[in-house]
Amino acid sequence: MFLAKRLIGGILDVVSNIDPAAFVPSDPPAPRRPLxxxxxxxxxxxxxxxxxxQQLAGDDMEVSPTELMSILNRIISKHGDLKTDGFSIESCRSMVAVMDTxxxxGSGVIGADELPNAFRAAGFPLNDQLxxxxxxxxxxxxxxxxFDNYIGCLVRLDAMC
Structure with missing residues (x-):
């Protein structure tokens, strides 16, 4: 108890001796967009x-399940290190549906609080460490x-399974 009182007293002394004129607040950094x-x-x-x-999605940057399947299969065909047989139209429909859900x-971003459920819905129940x-x-x-990072992550997870 004595140590806590000394610690709090020391903190109060330090704070009360700060010259407000010496404190020059800086502007916060500009927020970074996910992209x-x-x-x-x-x-x-x-x-x-x-x-x-971007080439296949077009200017609207939206993809249908068929377009997504084409994109993913084109990319993985060039990477022998990814151990997957490719993506079916059903798996691409699921990915698009999960993102839409x-x-x-509609910003193209899944919030941090929804990500665990989004991965679970995509078939990847992840432990906290992963x-x-x-x-x-x-x-x-x-x-x-x-969306790009979500799909890229799902591709990697699929290749690891």
């Missing part, structure tokens, strides 16, 4: 994925994940 954040941290494979996605505001690794790799600084 800009993702593009800055992409591997060569992810840049290729994004380029093909969990992207509630989920945290995925968030650090594929999400923006707020833990949100855009």
């Amino acid at each position: 800009a954040y993702a593009e800055q941290n992409e591997s060569g494979e992810e840049k290729q994925f994004r380029k093909v996605f 969990y992207d509630t505001d 989920f945290q690794m995925i968030i650090r790799r594929y999400s923006d600084e707020n833990g949100n994940m855009d």
Whole structure:
């Protein structure tokens, strides 16, 4: 108890001796959009994925399950290290449906709080440790994940299974 009182007293002394004129607040950093954040941290494979996605999705950047299947199968055919037989139209329908379900505001981003359910709905019930690794790799600084990163992550998870 004595130690706690001394600690709190010390903190109060430090805080009360701060000269407010010496404190110059800085502007907060500009918020980063998930796309800009993702593009800055992409591997060569992810840049290729994004380029093909943009070419096939068109200006609206929306894809149908058929377009998604074409994109994914084209990309994985060039990567022998991905151990998958390709994507069926049913799996692509599921991916698009999951994104549509969990992207509630239509922004192309799944919120951090919805990601565990989105992965579970896609057939990947992740433990906390794996989920945290995925968030650090594929999400923006707020833990949100855009469609490209979500699909890219699902491709990797599928190849690992």
